[in-house]
Amino acid sequence: MARRKKVYEGKAKILYEGPEPGTLVQYFKDDATAFNAQKKDVIDGKGVLNNRLSEFFMTGLTQIGVPTHFIKRLNMREQLIRSVEIIPLEVIVRNYAAGTMSQRLGLEEGTQLPRPIIEFCLKDDALGDPLVAEEHILAFGWASQQDLDDMIALALRVNDFMSGCMFAVGIKLVDFKIEIGRVWEGEFQRLIIADEISPDSCRLWDMETGQRLDKDVFRRDLGNLADAYTEVARRLGVLPSNVTHTTKPTLIN
Numbered sequence: 001m002a003r004r005k006k007v008y009e010g011k012a013k014i015l016y017e018g019p020e021p022g023t024l025v026q027y028f029k030d031d032a033t034a035f036n037a038q039k040k041d042v043i044d045g046k047g048v049l050n051n052r053l054s055e056f057f058m059t060g061l062t063q064i065g066v067p068t069h070f071i072k073r074l075n076m077r078e079q080l081i082r083s084v085e086i087i088p089l090e091v092i093v094r095n096y097a098a099g100t101m102s103q104r105l106g107l108e109e110g111t112q113l114p115r116p117i118i119e120f121c122l123k124d125d126a127l128g129d130p131l132v133a134e135e136h137i138l139a140f141g142w143a144s145q146q147d148l149d150d151m152i153a154l155a156l157r158v159n160d161f162m163s164g165c166m167f168a169v170g171i172k173l174v175d176f177k178i179e180i181g182r183v184w185e186g187e188f189q190r191l192i193i194a195d196e197i198s199p200d201s202c203r204l205w206d207m208e209t210g211q212r213l214d215k216d217v218f219r220r221d222l223g224n225l226a227d228a229y230t231e232v233a234r235r236l237g238v239l240p241s242n243v244t245h246t247t248k249p250t251l252i253n
Ligand code: TYD
Pocket: 035, 090, 092, 098, 099, 100, 101, 121, 129, 175, 176, 177, 200, 201, 202, 203
């Protein structure tokens, strides 16, 4: 098979040129990183799980009218996506305090917030993805006021959808990060959900026990990361319920 052209390689994914203009192939690696890549490991099966989970969430979002870059899953590790111009901001939505918000504001992890709070971080690894205010975003032209309004509306819809999906399977959606891209349709542009939605970029706590089912398992050495992601996939019906080990997840079609 002809070698595909690699367009970009990140910490957890690789992007290749797609079969048609305006498309890309997104490949999910098993690499896990945390603390701005100071902590690294390879977690067997993580890429397979995230490919399938991201497909699940993006397909559901499309069905409720939230536009995403997802076109179709190609195989265990790859999906076909629309090529977008990524807005250089990480959009974080928080329902409960955790992580950097708890540290910054001295809030105990798990404290319910009065309403969902949206934060923006500049996508810049060298700077450690610093938190930025809307003032910075507008002044430096990273996004327009219209983009910001659209990003907030999209983020809140994703939050309601994801919170509901998780609530249905006994999981609390503490917070998550999304990335948003711009696509051009003739003279018009619109914003769509891009990148991935997976336990790598969410905080997911079991509602009963508080058990962590997300990347904090890796960040904080709380156990086997693939087991945690497999549990999320199993509860959502993405994996059959009889999977008891995770080194080679069995996928259902
Ligand atoms: P946050 O608490 O700000 O940072 P950390 O994960 O380092 O404690 O993260 C909030 C949520 O957003 C959490 O679910 C992880 C996710 N996130 C990412 O996936 N990537 C990022 O670059 C950032 C800043 C956050």
